[in-house]
Amino acid sequence: MEKSDILSGNTFSYFDVFEGKKGLVLGTEVNDIKYIIYDQYCMNPSCKCDDVILIFTESENNDSEFAIRLSLKRKRYEILDIYGISKRQVDEIVKGSLKDSAEAMELLKKRYKEMKEAGKAVLQGSPEINSNKIELPVEKPKRNDPCPCGSGKKYKKCCGV
Numbered sequence: 001m002e003k004s005d006i007l008s009g010n011t012f013s014y015f016d017v018f019e020g021k022k023g024l025v026l027g028t029e030v031n032d033i034k035y036i037i038y039d040q041y042c043m044n045p046s047c048k049c050d051d052v053i054l055i056f057t058e059s060e061n062n063d064s065e066f067a068i069r070l071s072l073k074r075k076r077y078e079i080l081d082i083y084g085i086s087k088r089q090v091d092e093i094v095k096g097s098l099k100d101s102a103e104a105m106e107l108l109k110k111r112y113k114e115m116k117e118a119g120k121a122v123l124q125g126s127p128e129i130n131s132n133k134i135e136l137p138v139e140k141p142k143r144n145d146p147c148p149c150g151s152g153k154k155y156k157k158c159c160g161v
Contacts, residue, residue, distance in 0.1 A: 006119045011040035011053050014111050017118055026107075027059065028097035034059040035093065041112055043119025052108050053080070056093065066090050070098065072109050 064084035143156035
């Protein structure tokens with residue numbers, strides 16, 4: 001990952017940047033067809049874009065694929081590329097899996113922020129990059145947050161003692 005690529009506004013896949021992290025691959029199922037979703041973001045911290053590029057690929061047959069640019073603020077999208085699927089089907093999939101799902105939009109906003117922070121770290125030269133992978137420091141949980149060990153208890157009553 002080159003600094004010039006980040007500064008020029010190229011998009012990078014969340015999966016490629018944070019390979020070791022859990023829950024990287026997104027997916028959805030519409031009309032009994034499963035799709036894998038690859039999300040790409042601009043990592044330039046000074047860029048004020050609010051877009052994410054989403055590439056939907058049919059997970060079993062790879063018969064259809066499409067890409068959209070989704071605005072995280074306006075919840076509007078434009079179709080960038082389409083193969084083996086109609087625009088009506090694209091609309092149905094996007095509306096069903098993203099636009100009407102507050103949870104999905106929040107996840108994409110969180111990933112957008114993480115990618116901007118990773119871009120800033122690369123430009124400042126501070127992170128260790130092992131084979132193009134970036135490790136960001138993990139925040140310590142606050143005392144009333146759920147414990148990261150998975151016990152279900154508050155952090156202060158479990159591992160925060």
